[in-house]
Amino acid sequence: MSAKMLQYAYFPGCVAQGACRELYLSTAAVAKTLGIELIELKKAACCGSGTYKEDSQLLEDTVNARNLALAESLNLPLLTHCSTCQGVIGHVDESLKESQRNNPGYVAQINELLHAEGCSPYRGTTEVKHLLWALVGDYGLDxxxxxxxxxxxxxxxxxxxxxxxxxxxxxxxxxxxxxxxxxxxxxxxxxxxxxxxxxxxxxxxxxxxxxxxxxxxxxxxxxxxxxxxxxxxxxxxxxxxxxxxxxxxxxxxxxxxxxxxxxxxxxxxxxxxxxxxxxxxxxxxxxxxxxxxxxxxxxxxx
CATH class of the missing domain: 3.40.50.11810 (Rossmann fold)
Structure with missing residues (x-):
């Protein structure tokens, strides 16, 4: 895929839209200059920054399965510019893909919860990619x-x-x-x-x-x-x-x-x-x- 064709389901996260607004601004400016299309996931929820699992692993997995499903509905990789969001959502995606192989009942439980809220199911068809890796691996250093x-x-x-x-x-x-x-x-x-x-x-x-x-x-x-x-x-x-x-x-x-x-x-x-x-x-x-x-x-x- 050429750099001009790069598209991502963009998960900006909470901090970049608040205390670090400059990150939101600079990401948009860089993407525009490089010809990268960011389709912002306006309905996405906070990843929880690792705190949801202190109360419930199911809560963390369900919230972020929903975020992943939003990207899946666009058939695009989920892009974040936050190491914490990458770690949390990436870990959930990795874990749920493993559960699809070894414990499909757990994923079915999460999808039942998503269905009850009118949300698309998690399918495990996308990937989570930090902006750093998108620049290095997709756009390319050259x-x-x-x-x-x-x-x-x-x-x-x-x-x-x-x-x-x-x-x-x-x-x-x-x-x-x-x-x-x-x-x-x-x-x-x-x-x-x-x-x-x-x-x-x-x-x-x-x-x-x-x-x-x-x-x-x-x-x-x-x-x-x-x-x-x-x-x-x-x-x-x-x-x-x-x-x-x-x-x-x-x-x-x-x-x-x-x-x-x-x-x-x-x-x-x-x-x-x-x-x-x-x-x-x-x-x-x-x-x-x-x-x-x-x-x-x-x-x-x-």
Missing amino acids: ALQAKVTRQLTNLKCASFYGCYLLRAQKSLPDDDPFNPQSMENVFRVVGATAVDYCGRTQCCGWPISSYAREQSFQMAGKQVEAAIAAGADCLVTPCPLCHLNLDSRQPEVSQVIQRRLGLPVLHLPQLVGLALGITPKELGLDRHVVSTKPVLAKLGVS
């Missing part, structure tokens, strides 16, 4: 490189993958969960330099922030400090929940670890968008808590 109009030369980027993207599923389509390279490969094709540091595959602390705030911020601070020590100009993450802990809460993190940080944190499509020549305003780079001006200054972008 095709992406051909679209670059602004080389991000001399910009040192530290990746921050997020736990759910790497560890929620048994297999990843375009990466290695123990030594991922997809983000670094994107950095390379847009002209940026990948910074290797110990925190890129670790946890930002978001999952425990609601009940262990200080420990959460210590975790976030540890990762930001490590990236700074490695010489990074910015962190780049494919997860808005990681972005909240690393950017929106960075002033509070600084207070907890008693060190001034000030490291900009970009969403993946913002970085790609800059390389595609999209304006900082269109990418929502003025919406961050930690100013992105040092990144733009290094690139000579106003």
Whole structure:
């Protein structure tokens, strides 16, 4: 399939439509520039970010089976730009496909619940794909490189993958969960330099922030400090929940670890968008808590 023909059932998630609106804006801008069609699933529900299963695994599976069925009704893969949504929905899809083989009664139970609500049944005919993997595996790095109009030369980027993207599923389509390279490969094709540091595959602390705030911020601070020590100009993450802990809460993190940080944190499509020549305003780079001006200054972008 050529890049111009790419279509996805788009699951934007909750955070990108609220606290991280810039992710929603930048994803739309990048998709438009690359000729990727996103058909937004307006009737989709929150994936639960892993909390539904604390009350009921059946609840988590049913809610997300419904989300998957919405994509299946379009005969399209479900696309998300959130590592957490990818992990939760991808895990449910993987688990239900296994149940279709080994425990079909469980899937039938879920479909009965969906039918009672007037929803389409889960069939297990689609796949869940993060924007990162769509760019690397579907659009292709060579095709992406051909679209670059602004080389991000001399910009040192530290990746921050997020736990759910790497560890929620048994297999990843375009990466290695123990030594991922997809983000670094994107950095390379847009002209940026990948910074290797110990925190890129670790946890930002978001999952425990609601009940262990200080420990959460210590975790976030540890990762930001490590990236700074490695010489990074910015962190780049494919997860808005990681972005909240690393950017929106960075002033509070600084207070907890008693060190001034000030490291900009970009969403993946913002970085790609800059390389595609999209304006900082269109990418929502003025919406961050930690100013992105040092990144733009290094690139000579106003």
